[in-house]
Amino acid sequence: MLNDRNRSPADSVVHATAPRRRPGAVRAPFAGLRHATGWGQQGAHPLARSEENARLFDYERRIKSAFDAIVPTLKRVSALQHEEQFELRAQDLARERLGFELPEQILADAWVEQLDMRRLFAWCVFETYRRFCDEFFTTDPLKSDDEAAFDQFLQECGFHLLDVSPCSDGRLAHVVRYVLRLPYRMVRRKSYAGALFDIENSLEKWTETELLRFREGRPNTADAPTRYLKAAVYHYSSRDPAHEGCAAHGSDAAAAARAGLERLLAFQQAVQNTHCCGASIDLLLIGLDTDTDAIRVHIANGAGEIDLHGMIEARDLYTQTQRLTAQQARARIETRVKEAAPDVPEGTQRLIARLLENNLSQIEYVRRYHSEHYRDIGHAERFIGAGKGFEEVQLRNLTYFAYLDTVEEAADDLDVGVKIFSRLNVAHGLPVPVVIRYDYQGHVPGARERAAEHCQRVAQAMSARYADLIGRGLIHMLMLVRDCAAGGSIEVLGCSVTEQEMWESH
Amino acid sequence: MLNDRNRSPADSVVHATAPRRRPGAVRAPFAGLRHATGWGQQGAHPLARSEENARLFDYERRIKSAFDAIVPTLKRVSALQHEEQFELRAQDLARERLGFELPEQILADAWVEQLDMRRLFAWCVFETYRRFCDEFFTTDPLKSDDEAAFDQFLQECGFHLLDVSPCSDGRLAHVVRYVLRLPYRMVRRKSYAGALFDIENSLEKWTETELLRFREGRPNTADAPTRYLKAAVYHYSSRDPAHEGCAAHGSDAAAAARAGLERLLAFQQAVQNTHCCGASIDLLLIGLDTDTDAIRVHIANGAGEIDLHGMIEARDLYTQTQRLTAQQARARIETRVKEAAPDVPEGTQRLIARLLENNLSQIEYVRRYHSEHYRDIGHAERFIGAGKGFEEVQLRNLTYFAYLDTVEEAADDLDVGVKIFSRLNVAHGLPVPVVIRYDYQGHVPGARERAAEHCQRVAQAMSARYADLIGRGLIHMLMLVRDCAAGGSIEVLGCSVTEQEMWESH
Structure with a gap:
């Protein structure tokens, strides 16, 4: 599991401070906007449910801010990498800004050449996603009353x-x-x-x-x-x-x-x-x-x-x-x-x-x-979601969906997604984070194993199709399954960011 | 359509003489065996339906002989290729032995270097398959009375x-x-x-x-x-x-x-x-x-x-x-x-x-x-059938099935099939004939177009997976669809053997 060791019950809700806007992509539309608690009722439409709006906004802001905190935090971590007690200071920063620690091995290897920011970025996106899922399936933040x-x-x-x-x-x-x-x-x-x-x-x-x-x-x-x-x-x-x-x-x-x-x-x-x-x-x-x-x-x-x-x-x-x-x-x-x-x-x-x-x-x-319209009127997704499931994604501009059984059938859709992220991420030197996910019916014998094989097969097909980007560390993949019949949270199977040993240590 | 020009109503039933056994593969188990009409009732099991057996054997022998006539006929065609009036004599031979003519363009090009036997072989297998399907869906030769x-x-x-x-x-x-x-x-x-x-x-x-x-x-x-x-x-x-x-x-x-x-x-x-x-x-x-x-x-x-x-x-x-x-x-x-x-x-x-x-x-x-057991106790399939449908294939050792939606999911099964045919065909210099087929429900709007796209997609994925064999002319593909709701025969969409012009001329 991603970084399970560092989780405390208080961590289970994703929280982070709002980051500054990053040039080249409108990815932090919440910076400088009024908070959910800060506005009055004047001028509200008579049929608008203000309380529900406040609750929904609070959730949207919180989740997106968590993703948007990654780049500014890693910028600061990057600036520290050749200083004394780098690892300690980086972990303090990550805990404070992101709510979790970074994988030790990536930090420890920084002295050899330099910090592998692509892997670190992908790891942070995946960890934020994982925590977002855990919150969603544990506390049901978007539950309707009716x-x-x-x-x-x-x-x-x-x-x-x-x-x-x-x-x-x-x-x-x-x-x-x-x-x-x-x-x-x-x-x-x-x-x-x-x-x-x-x-x-x-x-x-x-x-x-x-x-x-x-x-x-x-x-x-x-x-x-x-x-x-x-x-x-x-x-x-x-x-x-x-x-x-x-x-x-x-x-x-x-x-x-x-x-x-x-x-x-x-x-x-x-x-x-x-x-x-x-x-x-x-x-x-x-x-x-x-x-x-x-x-x-x-x-x-x-x-x-x-x-x-x-x-x-x-x-x-x-x-x-x-x-x-x-x-x-x-x-x-x-x-x-x-x-x-x-x-x-x-x-x-x-x-x-x-x-x-x-x-x-x-x-x-x-x-x-x-304001009158969203600031991010264009694409500003945080990751590609490939596979079946993603019930937890009910937020705008968080995920580019590629609902698929196979890369073979969905190649066009995936290519569009990778193209969008080439502009959003690759143009800035950052990798495309791809979450490969298959939900399964736990009461059907063997369904979990088949979902896991499905993940592996799609990851392999992705590796063949985007060999160049993957070779340059510009696509990273997180593989997971979920028993949707049991309604539990996600189960992480593997991740291209980490070697097996490292994976197991987190 | 494959060779439609040369079909007469009398051709619609596949007929051919039994070929001699080809070394390396037991593909002609009917040569020398008694014909359906030639055996008596002595010793028959009291519950065995002799008449049905005779009918079934007649059908099996006829279909398989049609496929098995291809190699000996092409051997003779090959021997003729540098002689006077080659094209005429080759067509006479093909008509007599196979029941159809060969594509003119392949024959016409023989003088430049030599006859392209791989293409010719694949073409003959596909044409024989097409005629076999036409017969099956027109005359229902395996209909049960009950x-x-x-x-x-x-x-x-x-x-x-x-x-x-x-x-x-x-x-x-x-x-x-x-x-x-x-x-x-x-x-x-x-x-x-x-x-x-x-x-x-x-x-x-x-x-x-x-x-x-x-x-x-x-x-x-x-x-x-x-x-x-x-x-x-x-x-x-x-x-x-x-x-x-x-x-x-x-x-x-x-x-x-x-x-x-x-x-x-x-x-x-x-x-x-x-x-x-x-x-x-x-x-x-x-x-x-x-x-x-x-x-x-x-x-x-x-x-x-x-x-x-x-x-x-x-x-x-x-x-x-x-x-x-x-x-x-x-x-x-x-x-x-x-x-x-x-x-x-x-x-x-x-x-x-x-x-x-x-x-x-x-x-x-x-x-x-x-006799006591089949002579071809091992694999002796005539072609690979990839896709969905193949209701007409009710004969033993005719088709290696790869029931598939995508090459991505069925790669292992396809690899096994290609391996079997590497022994049966490629080892003798002959290509692997692959029939890619999708049946569709004609009453569902757009179903035919989707089935046709499906064929194209699978053919492309095959081309990527077996690029080397295809490049050497050692895999050929026939693409077709069929409206299984209407119960009609197959519709040929394309074939790797023929260029478009040639395709249309047949």
Whole structure:
């Protein structure tokens, strides 16, 4: 395990001081921003949940600051490397700024030539990630108060599952818990480049979901007249539409929306054609402005057809309802949805109205804590997450997702990720940190061993594909698995930063 | 398409004369053997279906002879290459011996240096395969007369699906239709090296199967007290046990049986742990002697536990019942099963007795047509089949299966295949023919395009992994897809033998 020796119970929550901005990448958008406790209620939107916003911001700031403290701390460690009692002073600094100690062996080897900053940087990112995971799975910091209530609400709206496929861009990783303010455990999330989700994989999930209803009555019995709701979330940039939109669609918002709709319709048709007896699903297409986190919901008509031009902009609703009472504001939203989608079942209208209302809190969140728009409107991910799992990543611009079974199939997505990090990290001499992770169902015999083999295989394929960068120490990999059925934390299998002996000593 | 121009309706059935045996590989085991029509009924086992045997042998001989005619024909073509009117004479020869013409351009280029025999050989294998597929999907030569009756029988025995995972060794490819004499369309077959089937994939199939019962009442409704039956088929060699057994288990029959049983139990436990309400499956472990096609069935006790030492050998039953009447023989088999497995449900006993009885026909088949054991007791596959599909391959030692999504995951299996063909082909200067194939569900939108991309991706990954052999013209690849929902024939996408122009001209 990474640095387990140095952990005390008090360490289990990641904490660190906010670092200064590093040139070349907007990675520390929290420096100089007001703290969660520092702002008043004046001007708050009547439907914005200020307390929840404060809690969510505190978490976001804390986690990202922990990652962003690494570079300034290592700069200071670097400056010390040829001084007296270097190792002692470096460890003091690391403990104070990062909350953990650095691996002794890397420090001890510094006198020979110089400190291996690439390895040290990667090690710190991985250790910070590990501590972030431990906190997440131990204390559940993003728990929603209304999980059961949401399940109930969803069924009242006519749905037994909400399955969301956002783009795998790191700027959408918070879409469930932050942007839409939904309980992350109650919503299926699978991210794909350009929101172009895998139809065969979605069909499998549909099959699984329906069988659960038939066999176990979960979440409701199969005779309940509810439907499977599939949502795709594409994205665009209001500040710099030509450059900071979705890379998979050449920053063309209309093309991204069209492609998302086509994929949704293809999945619907696949369900209808594969299964008889009126099997079908409902569809939802959402656009996200990644600069402000405002959503637009594309509305279907009574026949279930979605018109790409007919949409409700949460940003407009925010302005229109800003000076009303909460009750008036809510009524206005409902009226707007009813007008835009008069033929749509009442339950669907209720769900859309709820998503729009929820999003007002997030619009408020960005305005309050990040000014009119995020400072990091472009990519500023801290690491690449490759594999399956990553339930703990519910934060914006933390992780570039490469949801994959094999490097062979996901080579294009991985190449995009490595390219993004070439700009963010490699251009500054820092390596690309890649977390390879496979979750498994612990109750399935041999599943853990297969997940571990899977990690190894993907790491090997990465090594073959990016041999040059790896050879120069510019890609480092952390391999881990997690028993998602048991709900425990991650299990670290290995890491390219450390030799085996060193690995075991931490 | 491969050589479509030269096809006439009469060509659609593969026909060719039996070739002479080629040194170095026992690939033409039909030369000199009696033909299907040439033998009498004396000494036939009372339960052996002689007519079916004759039909099956006729098919096996015809298909394999078509493949085995390639080398002797090309030898003669080679001898002609510097003579007058070479192209004309070569085409006459090919038409007469192989039933199709050779690609003009390869012949036309012969005068420059010499005939490119590697390309020509690969082209002929692929064309023969294509014609074999066309026949299979057009005329259904292995159709069983009793498909509906088998479905009924299986349900009466207490099962709604028989899912068989044999070893991917080519010597087991005929296990469903020949060895067990079952209708191949009614049995799920997925082959894996060492019969070590994928548990997650099997769980998906279980889920699909149960949902079909709940939603559509197929093959029966979910309240019928039937079970999902999973069978694993491992193998061994009675003639050369130390060398010609299962490579994945080091030719150790006991180890192969143990591994098969462990995998079965793991799948059973996975179903039980993943699904509640008493979900489970029944298990069947079968061993196959690949020299004689005699099976052994391992018997479970009433608690469902399989004892690896308690088994019924079909070979013994064959001898014990050889001189009885059909009725007596059938009764003897039933008694033997009842004695060996007294606590097992009566339906399971009936199914096992049926499988044993069916296998007697196959034992007879080998004795009649191939003498006491096959002449090709070792590997003698004609091509590697990589991908998913290959429903048409129901013949022994025709295809080395590499059931795969990606080269990355199946690298070990592919390496074994390439190694086998290094001995069979490369050692004689001939290339390894690899058919890359993905079946798709035509009613799922975009499925064909995804299958085609899949083929391309796997071909690229093969090219990277076996760059040296490919560079020397010692691996050739044929890429194809098939709409398995429509039940049509294969669609050829491309082939490494031919440039695009040439490809289109055929």
